Amino acid sequence: AYYFGGDPDWNAVSNRITRQHSEPTFWNWGATIGMPLKKDKLFLFTAFEKQLDASWQSLAYTLPTTLERQGDFSQSKNADGTLRVIYDPLTSRIQGGNVVRDPFPGNVIPSARIDPVAKKMLDNLWAPNNAGDDLTGLNNYKYQLTRNYRYYNLSNRVDWQINDRWKTSGRVSFFRTNQDAPDYTGGKDPLKMRRTEGSIRNGTNIAADTIYAFNPTTVLTVRGSYYKTEDKRIFPEMEIGVEGYKNLWPNGWWEPYMKDRPFIYFPNFQIPSGDTFGVRNFWYQEPLGYSFGALLNKYFTNHAVKIGGDVRLKRGWAARFGGLANLTFTFNETANTTSGASSKTGHPWASFAIGAMNSASNAQYVPIQYSNTEMYGFYVQDDFKISRKLTLNLGLRYEYEGGIWDPENRIPQRLDLTDPIPGMEAAIAPKLASLPAGATGKTVAQLMAESALQKRYLYNGAFYFTEENARRATNSYKLQFMPRLGAAYRLDNKTALRIGYARFYTPNSYTDSGNEPLGSLNLAAFSPITSVLPLLTGVPQAFLSNPFPQGLTPAYGKSYGRYTNLGDAVTISEYERRPPVSDRISLNAQREIWGRTVVDVNYLMNYVSHDLLNVSLNLMDPRLSYTYKAELSKTVANPFYNYGTVETFPGALRRQATVSVATLLQPYPQYGTLTQQFTDIGKYRNQSLKVRLQRPLRQGFSFLASYAYVVAKSLVFYDNQDQYDFLWSNDTGHLTWADDGYGRHRVVASGTVGIPVGRGNAFGANMPRALDLVVGGWQLAGIYTYRAGQILQFGAMVAPQSVKKIGGVGSKQYWFDTTGFTTLPAYTRRSNPLYYDDLRGPSYSNLDAVLSKKFNIRENLRLEFRLEAYNALNGWNWANPTLTITASDFGRTNSPAAGQLGRRLQYMFRLEF
Template sequence: MGIAITPDDPTGPTILDFASGMRVGFSPQGPTGLIDNTFTWTDTLTWIKGAHTFKAGGTYTPYQNNTVYDFYINGQFDFVGVGGASGPYTKNDHADFMLGLADEFIQYPAAPSNIRSKNVGGFFQDEWKLRRDFTLSLGVRYEYSSPKLDLQGRSFTWVPGQQSTVFPNAPKGILFPGDAGAPRGANFPDKNDWAPRFGFAWSPGQGKTSIRGGFGVFYDILKGEDNLQFNGQAPFFAFADLSFDPLMTNPTAEITNMTRPFVAAGQPNPFPSTPPQKNLDFAAAGFLPLGGGGVYSVDPHLRTPYIYQYNLDIQREINSNTIFDIAYAGSNSHKLTGLLDSNPFIPGTTSRIFNLPSGNPTNAFNYLDTFANVGLANYNSLELGLRGRPREVRALGNVSYQFSYTYGKSLDTTSGFRVLNARNARVPYFDRKRFRAVSDFDLTNYISLAGSWELPFTKAWENGPSRLTSGWTIQPIFTYRSGEPIDVFANLSRNRTNPGPSAAGDQNLVRVNQVAPVTYFDPRLSQSFNGRSGNYFFDPNAFSTSGLTATPAQGFDPVNNPSQRTYGNVGRNAFRGPTRTNLDFSIAKRTNIDERTRLEFRAEMFNALNHPLFRNPNTTFTSGTFGQISSTGTSSGGVSDSQPRIIQLALRLIF
């Protein structure tokens, strides 16, 4: 297609990504060279003294990560299709592609890193048996993980207004290892990770009741996400995040932004990347404006996330075969990690925070995604259980069962960063708790019932052949769960020159506006909206992005009119997807051939009723299938809930 780019390590064609859902090209994750060396030293000591059982121990784990990281190394063009205030854009992503007009281009380097860290921990615990029926457990644990650092010093941090002495020509505000006020690695050390524990177990009366409870503080290990600070960052490596509209308003047939993206954006081409010199001219090297999709930093004051966990459980033996259980479980999480734009637009201006100090007359900084402690979360649940041990039930034969029900609620400000199914890990700079809502994975109700029934054919046919009538067992497993939360974004692209409807540059956090009551439909039936037919779960016309476009419409000025500043009137995770009901079923026949040999036949059915288990609908507002459910199953791909009915047969000879 005439795309003129110079990757560090070309591994395939440039990726084309369309807002309507189509993607052309290989995975953005290219070949990655990885050498990890992990060593662990650990020991535990136990001392029993009277009613006390003392335990103490420690562990030491040095961490090494040696990586050559290829990500978007061949570049990617994004076609948003929302149109602009000027220029030849058509407001159709596919038509813009045919004209060679992309909205954004990103390209990363081949980026080596040599990361080191050390993890140490120690604990002491006393299990004290105060009485025959009461045990108390007290303990404390200490953990420390040294901040990750690159052996070659390839990291940086943001300190507004301070000039680097390591790279004297760097824009004010970006510092490197060796600069005053900059950490040696990803962040400054956090040495305050003390974690006390408390628990008890009480069996009052005749031993038919058990009461247990506990409280503990638990520290997480900072995930490998902070490794990304060392992968492909300026000025140690080249990167590119080019926004063309409205930068490129007069493309020609010879120079579209797809054929020569750096020329079209008026930016120097920094590829292939080379090691920087201390007197590096950041502008001439193509590193300005710093920021965008190619820059990733860690908050220098990052702290280890931690969680308070607490529970109380009461278990009662109703009779010799039946046990009832009721429990409360809760948690409260603090300093959870996510992304924060450290360089938002200041409301009331069209300037970003880092571009205001003198010395940055050319808007040297774009948006700056920073890995920081931005999240809070809590979880509360009521858990009920009823368990029946195997027993003979008159003419029914041998029966056992286990029933459980959980009524819970999980709230957070963001549901994880780059974890499975996490939809968005960013929070607004000026209001970090704005999107506190039910978690992406919240399930209000969950019911499970499993059982085993040995069929009493021998009793029903006393004179029948025992090898035929004995050994039959059926085992059903029934589950029900509430629908998962769904989020409806306006699907706006961030722009370094436009503050967008939030006036803070947070376009990718903007949800849609709800303009009518939401009507839900049976996804097994086809509906038609706006000339399109499909299996709609909700009415797409209930939502609109009017007044939310990345380029302000006439009369829309959130910078100077605070009343117009909005993230859309639909809250985070405001709706629920379809509920799920499933039945798995198995039947088995065991036949004794002699005293030492047994033949076992099993027939297992997953989704035995062949009930459709729908995925969540498409919530990409700009997609042609917005509001539709196009597949069944779950993104995790579990066998029992991702397929039509499956029957598998097995025959085993046991000897």
């Protein structure tokens, strides 16, 4: 039996930036018991655990001031003290090749221009609780989010010794976890807008195995298991229901996408400087699975042979509903221009106040999903002892996973972009050939012909779903044979050398994000997405009070056949693909040096081919944008407006009377963005050198210390121009090797030492038993972790060729010199590096320690006490600096690393009998 507990008054300040201190107590207790039910035949082992714990997270919002809530931004500043000028997007026009706008007079939004839905939300938004970290008001609402977890776990195992040759066992485990949605606004959130995360998590697991020995050299093991989990973001206290939506939007635009939602929360709002509002990533999932396996071990004189197989079945019943509406507001909508806007103009809360949404905003209908998959594996392994010094390891494994399938056959399978769409070219090509492209003096078709590679339109596209005779989302590679070769050579009694090679294939269920059984399937027209209409020459076409004036795209499923998703954006997986192949070579040398200490040196090479990337199949040649600049944002008549019938052209493009020139310069103008996921064109390279020292417990002292140096790189697209050039040339030279960003150096050291005080020790060997009970026999243990900083990866901007690291942390301190960094001019290709080899983020360092003692109460009864200190030295680790060039804290690190807390103490009592 054991009990863990802690008192927050013992802990250090949780966040030394905000000076916030953790408040809730925590405890954890449990017990295990083992007993024979029938002597030498039947044995029972039971474990129970229950806990109340809390996670602490120091978070912040950047909320609008009292004046800003009224539309008055006359006092809104940039970090350097200059006025943050807001511009009226309705005044957008092209001038000198760029979109220009007029500022709001006096930097004040007229009351008539404030969106009525935005006003209602602003009137009900809680107020800041501090002045902010700088003149912009950054992080002016700081809070410590404490989430209480209530958890228990019950496991029972029975072992049955049937006879001398045959034994079997079975286990049943249950766990339950519940969690609250705390109101950190102090009751000042009537619309239930606050960010809420977490979930209830319950599970059941059943496992059994049986072992039969045919003879001393032949043993068969058969096993099976079943699991079912429940992970749901259920917060009844956060539900606003249909009435809440009617209160905000009486026009009812949202009604078609409400179906199947078990809970209705406030929509998800992203206001970049103000973080997230609403229940984020609402999920509702119950995955389950089965596995079966058998292993035959056969021992010969010089061979140890293993032959086995596995079958794993996964079943999913889930939905990742997300927000019914996912609306984003950035500074760009009220900045001085639409491309290359000055980071000192525009304001996210001004964009919100007028209801001008970013084009990344959307709404989605999400039905309950079912995703199934099976994996089959077979392997044979021979450990061949050639001599007393040399052993060979020879093996072969085969695996096959057929890919995800849906019992209702709703999964998109292929988009055939080589199949011409009947009648489209004859109807559309003449329109594009005569349609003027703004003030370029050319037609849209003539501009298309100036593209560097794909110079003509492709009116192709046939959409296919899975069917009864082809149920899999992908046609998986079937020849997944994975050899294993290794050798171990003993030089002497203290030295051994090892070399090994192995090939691994990554199963589809892991490469496809691993989330398909959790409700993340792409169901195309069964789960349509409606995007906010794009800006036309810088002018918004939709506002918050009516975010989708074009109407929501209906969930029409398969009813339109090959014409599915015409006129819409499409995301689909590569159908014919090979899974990533990992070839690994390992070299190892091990030697015992002194005091039974073993040094282990290991070098690993991991080469991955067919790594998976997302590729945009419908990119306009970016060079056209660099040449014609803002002219491509001008609006022209939409040649697809009311084209054909709803059945033959169902997408949102048919409902737009005008579109920008740029949208008509895509190779497949009849579609929006075409994203092919999991395209097997990538590569990954990883090399590591690891040195480890290990000493077993001896004379009250043991330690383990390891150092690793890791270099990892993968192929990426430097920018859209490289991606476009690759797509139409199939030249992998347009992919760039880039550092994966992880810290190169890693150190982990742990140790245990008995404090040599007390009876039988160096000090106080003859002390009285009563005194020894208090001060003798204590043991100290600890684990230290160090990770070097991650490489900092930059987006498109103007940047110097080299950067000086300053290393400042905290408010108003810079991690690196920001001289020479600025926003990229409009319609200009990026030329700055993805990263700087010598510029990395803050490192991570932490020490955890334990002080413990065991008390022998009597022969069969012992009590153990432990005092555990997490972050024992009360160190502090910082997050990476902000790398968004338009952010007021660009180049600064103002927040703790994820999971960083001050020192935390907890105690434990354990009774053994």
